[in-house]
Amino acid sequence: AQKVTQAQTEISVVEKEDVTLDCVYETRDTTYYLFWYKQPPSGELVFLIRRNSFDEQNEISGRYSWNFQKSTSSFNFTITASQVVDSAVYFCALSELGGNTDKLIFGTGTRLQVFP
Amino acid sequence: IAGITQAPTSQILAAGRRMTLRCTQDMRHNAMYWYRQDLGLGLRLIHYSNTAGTTGKGEVPDGYSVSRANTDDFPLTLASAVPSQTSVYFCASSDSYEDPGGYTFGSGTRLTVV
Numbered sequence: 001a002q003k004v005t006q007a008q009t010e011i012s013v014v015e016k017e018d019v020t021l022d023c024v025y026e027t028r029d030t031t032y033y034l035f036w037y038k039q040p041p042s043g044e045l046v047f048l049i050r051r052n053s054f055d056e057q058n059e060i061s062g063r064y065s066w067n068f069q070k071s072t073s074s075f076n077f078t079i080t081a082s083q084v085v086d087s088a089v090y091f092c093a094l095s096e097l098g099g100n101t102d103k104l105i106f107g108t109g110t111r112l113q114v115f116p
Numbered sequence: 117i118a119g120i121t122q123a124p125t126s127q128i129l130a131a132g133r134r135m136t137l138r139c140t141q142d143m144r145h146n147a148m149y150w151y152r153q154d155l156g157l158g159l160r161l162i163h164y165s166n167t168a169g170t171t172g173k174g175e176v177p178d179g180y181s182v183s184r185a186n187t188d189d190f191p192l193t194l195a196s197a198v199p200s201q202t203s204v205y206f207c208a209s210s211d212s213y214e215d216p217g218g219y220t221f222g223s224g225t226r227l228t229v230v
Contacts, residue, residue: 009156033217045159045206045221091158095217102147102216103174108158 002027004094006107013082014115021077021110023092029053034068034075035093035104045091051075082114119143122207122222129197129229137192137225139207147212148190149219150174150182152203159206165190166212197229 003026013019025034036048049059051068059066063080079086089111093104123138141148146167151159151174161174165184179201181193190209194201204226208219 006158035217037219043204044223045208045219047218047220050217093217102210102212103149103161103164104159104217104219105161106151106159108156 002029002032002094002105004092004105004107006092006110008110009108010111010113012113012115015083016081018078018080019082019112019114021079021090021092021112023075023077023107025073025075025092025094027094029096031096033095033102035095036066036075036077037091037093037106038088039091039109040088048077048090079112082112084114084116087112087114120207120209120220120222122205122225124225125223126226127228129194129227131198131229132196135194135197135227137194137205137207137227139190139192139222140188141190141207141209141220142188143209143211143220144187145209145211145220146187147210148184149208149210150180150190150192151206151208152176153206153224154203162192162205197227199229201227202229203227 005024032053034051038046065078067076089109091109092107095104120141149164150162153159160176163182165171168187204224206224207222210219
């Protein structure tokens with residue numbers, strides 16, 4: 001069965017600190033996608049990134065970076081120089097690859113609080 | 117603005133009552149989903165639809181039903197609400213062929229069953 005584990009329930013940091021959110025996944029599939037979604041205090045869910053299982057290259061987008069390691073079944077998310085606006089709940093998710101179905105299995109989320 | 121509309125935004129419902137949560141998208145996405153979000157449990161899939169006319173059960177389907185009569189609408193019905201169905205409900209859609217997993221979410225419906 002597919003499963004996503006986000007062991008960190010809540011993290012608090014002070015602005016400008018770097019922070020890493022952990023995500024560990026389980027799947028029997030050889031092809032799959034991994035995702036991160038952000039849920040700010042307003043409540044909406046915002047797509048951040050998708051990686052497929054064939055691509056283990058790390059990705060950087062501004063202050064955000066993602067480290068995908070198949071050997072440890074992890075897809076960690078790092079925010080560099082955190083800002084108050086980064087305060088949100090972050091969800092890691094997993095899905096099968098493509099076709100007419102892309103059901104996502106979400107982790108339980110990590111609440112990040114960035115204090116000024 | 118293209119996206120998903122959910123209604124109502126919030127609702128207080130007496131136990132035993134029937135309730136339909138509405139979800140409409142205008143992006144012509146083939147796939148639609150209903151998730152519930154509960155503290156400490158994350159988002160759990162209730163029902164999904166890969167295309168109009170088809171539906172499937174997710175992780176927590178009991179007590180809920182859905183229909184997909186056309187591409188745009190995907191209502192979720194609670195036949196006889198119970199307090200354990202108190203939750204925030206999110207509808208989502210995706211083009212599973214061109215943009216798998218790239219969900220667009222609605223703004224959610226906060227449901228309280230008393």
